[in-house]
Amino acid sequence: MRYTVLFSIFLCVIFTACTKDKFNSSPSLKFKSASTTVLPPGQLIQFTLSFTDGPGNLSDSIYVEKIEPTCAASSFPAYYPIPTFPTSSKEKGDFVLTFGNNASTSYPNISAQCQRNDTAIFRFAIKDKLNHVSDTVSSPPIIIIYQ
8 A cells, every 4th residue: 555655656746747848729928038128219129039839820920019108109009020930830939029219220110209208018919820819928118218
């Protein structure tokens, strides 16, 4: 009897310790980092997000929302392209999204629109081709310096 209990505990420990990454049918998204929390004019910010997708069927865009509670003109919802990559089941990786504060680049502009600095939060979500949507993840507050 004593050995049966010990053997059962041993098996439970082994099965619990050997679990691999869990992939659901819905995509998963996590906020990893922002390259800065204060964005001067003419500069870029990069948001790094990690994702997993069990079936490997992500759509080709990511939802991005800028929320500036005291300046509606600065807030926006938008979709931006996800970089192309080979698709397979049980995908995981990182997205790096780049935006500019009136930077003379091809990156989307997120400049302040109310004649003063913005303090904004950015929210992100992805969905797959079957319309399964990830949880929405948020950045820390980002101060966008007005020119």
